[in-house]
Amino acid sequence: MSTLIVDGANVVGARPDGWWKDRAGAAARLHERLLVADIEYDVVVLVLEGQAKGGVRAGKDAHVRTVHAPKDGDATIVAEARKAAEKGDRVVVVTADRALDARVHGVGATTLSPTWLLSRL
Numbered sequence: 001m002s003t004l005i006v007d008g009a010n011v012v013g014a015r016p017d018g019w020w021k022d023r024a025g026a027a028a029r030l031h032e033r034l035l036v037a038d039i040e041y042d043v044v045v046l047v048l049e050g051q052a053k054g055g056v057r058a059g060k061d062a063h064v065r066t067v068h069a070p071k072d073g074d075a076t077i078v079a080e081a082r083k084a085a086e087k088g089d090r091v092v093v094v095t096a097d098r099a100l101d102a103r104v105h106g107v108g109a110t111t112l113s114p115t116w117l118l119s120r121l
Contacts, residue, residue, distance in 0.1 A: 003084040004041035005109070006034065006117065007095035008048045009073055014096065014114035024055030031056045033121040034064045041092070045080050049073035074100045082107040 012019045012026045019026035027048050034044055042063070048056060049069040058068045069076035077093060077100060084091045085108035093104045094117045101111045 001043065001084075001087070001089045002041045003043045003045060003089045003091050004039065005045045005047065005077055005080050005084070005091065005093045005104075006030075007073060007077055007093065007097065007100065007114075008046050008052055009050070010095045010097055010100075011114040011117055012052070014118060023051040024053075027052035027055035030121075031061075031064065031066060035062055037121050039117075039120055043084075043089075045084075047073050047077050047080065049076070074103065078103050078107060081109040085109060 008027055008030060012030055031046055034046060044064045046064055046066045047069055048066060053068045056066045058066050067076060067080060081091050081093055081104045091109035093109050093111050094114060095101060095111055096114055104111060
């Protein structure tokens with residue numbers, strides 16, 4: 001199995017398209033694009049925090065599972081990566097956050113940039 005974990009705030013923030021005016025709407029648009037994307041992962045986990053959580057309900061839609069971070073998104077992303085790696089999944093986290101990159105590598109995940117994901121949506 002392969003799991004792609006998406007740092008929603010980091011991916012949305014990678015394009016200056018006015019997302020800061022409507023964080024919930026930006027999260028909903030990212031979610032919709034992930035649902036129809038042709039990417040090579042069995043499971044996609046979208047992690048949302050703060051106001052972005054208002055745009056997508058927590059739960060599973062097709063192959064995309066949305067997780068609402070109770071506090072900071074980074075801790076939730078690391079926990080999701082650890083859980084998937086412990087199951088034996090190949091885990092990739094989409095983020096440009098260097099500190100998060102180091103943390104997820106510590107639990108067995110690799111990272112790709114938001115640009116990589118956005119080019120496939």
